[in-house]
Amino acid sequence: MTTTLVTDYLTAWNTRDDGARRVAIEKAFAPDARYVDPLADVTGTDAIDALIAGVQQQFPGMxxxxxxxxxxxxxxxxxxxxxxxxxxxxxxxxFDVATVDEDGRITTAQGFLDKVPAA
Structure with missing residues (x-):
């Protein structure tokens, strides 16, 4: 577990092309991975993909x-x-806390928000 895993994880969150994003998600996450933060709780790469696409729509250009x-x-x-x-x-x-399987892919990611803009 190194910065490579975090790089792969953030690449998945930043990749806007649907096909390329799916490849990045499958590289970083196990098929049945769970992602949970104060705003989301999803399981599986399909749900993670949909979540990331939604975040990208909410924060265009970021x-x-x-x-x-x-x-x-x-x-x-x-x-x-x-x-x-x-x-x-x-x-x-x-900040996120991630648990990784023996293949080096994330099985759980728990996100916390330290700074968010005022509504």
Whole structure:
């Protein structure tokens, strides 16, 4: 578990082409993976794909990028991320905790939101 996994994960969140996004999701997530955060709770790559597509529609022109280092041990890692326009201060900052299977793919991702814009 390294920054490569986080890079693959964020690539899935940033890929806007449907086919390429699906490939990125299948690289980063196990088929029955669960993703849960304060706004979503989905299971399986189809549901994760639909969730990501929805987030991309909600935040057009924005990208996810790592914030800081990955902290990992055993089959668990945590990392911070930012969402915002390329090259600008992130509008949203959060952190995720992911559990990884023996193939190096995420089985669970639990997201937390540290900074969100006011409504």
């Amino acid at each position: 990208e996810f990028r790592p914030v800081g280092d990955v902290d990992a041990h055993h089959d668990v890692c945590r990392f911070r991320w930012g969402l915002g326009p390329a090259g600008a201060e992130p509008l949203v900052i959060g």
